[in-house]
Amino acid sequence: MFAVRYGAHSVYFGGDSFNLREGADNFSIDDIAAGAAFCAAHGAKSTFLLNAFLHEADVPAVRDYLAAVRDIPFDAVMISDPGMLALVRESGLACPIHLSTQMSTLNHLAVSFWERAGISRIVLARETALEEICMIRAHTAAEIEIFVHGALCIAYSGRCLLSRYLSGRDANQGACAHPCRWNYSLVEEKRPGAPMDMIEYDRGTTILSSKDLCLIERLPEYVAAGVNAFKIEGRMKSVYYTANTTRVYRHALDTIIDGGPYEERLPFWRRELDLVNHRPYTDDLFHEFDSLGFVDVPYVKKALFLGYVDGDVSGSAASVRVFNPIHRGESIEAIVPIRGHAVDDGRFVVDEILENGTIVDMARPGKPCTIRFDRPVKSDAIFRRLITT
Secondary structure (H helix, E strand, O other), X not given: OHHHXXXXXXXXXXXOOOOOOOOOOOEOHHHHHHHHHHHHHOOOEEEEEEOOOOOHHHHHHHHHHHHHHOOOOOOEEEEOOHHHHHHHHHHOOOOOEEEOXXXXXOOHHHHXXXXXXXXXXXXXXXXXXXXXXXXXXXXXXXXXXXXXXXEOOOOHHHOOOHHHHHHOOOHHHOOOOOHHHXXXXXXXXXXXXXXXXXXXXXXXXXXOOOOEEEOOOOHHHHHHOOOOEEEEOOOOOOHHHHHHHHHHHHHHHHHHHHOOOHHHHHHHHHHHHHOOOEOOEEOOHHHOOOOOOOOOOOOEOOEEEEEEEEEEEEOOEEEEEEOOOEEXXXXXXXXXXXXXXXXXXXXXXXXXXXXXXXXXXXXXXOOOEEEEEOOOOOOOOEEEEEOOO
């Protein structure tokens, strides 16, 4: 919902089976239908994820699952496994089929192969360089999609065995435990009971962790290279993260299309992307580790997601769904969708908090409340508190 409201042209989401988001709060069949309908009603496209790799035991269950979703009017489905491609066709699901980045498509011959197989859009491997994208575009008319922002993976195109080895959870079937984000200790061979913590910053050391991708600086180059769609990695992210990254990249793309002042708006986009939780950013997967030395990859958190308007708005009063405490008298920031090229974010003072009709000093997470601000608030506002360090 918030991805669409904040400017996404298309949203990809999965159900409770056979996608690579098993740990997320995925959709039931009714939710899937409602999600596709919401996208259609608001002018956005829906892409349904069926991008898990299949074992033999999965095949009958996939057939049953496809029968259950077959009549939902998706704009596309996304697959990784050629077996899933065959099952989707067998099911009669009538929509375009997209190919996941999991298939590591890196060259125009591979793109042409998948195009002949009936794939209409290929999400290129994250390892594909800009120069290679230009060459692929010169050799094929297939739609090309790339990742533009979000978490990267230490494994090639995300195909990792580490999670299954350490936790028994298969990343290639959507159950990644993210062991590359765990904290590790060094143990000397003859001293097995004496681990030595490798502390490089105040929250520990993630020695396997990659930086996060951010192509906002180079987006015009990728548009010029002929990329048709840009994907934001949103696995297990908050409403705030989803909304803010979406509106930034939508505004950037609109600026390119309209011939607007890209460099002039870049500082605002940089600031907003720095205010979502992230690891240090990189715009070049291949040269991230060129220094050949230890590069700290701490988690960057400069803003706290407080909540969003979730119901009636009457002037300066709004029903708010709260995720972190909001205190009476404090000044907080609100972000809203960028419409046209107008940025209407602002600061609001919390004048009054009502919980079940009673005035309280603090809005608590999970408790329905109405907040009265010092001035009118918009119905699609999301609230945050800046964190000072």
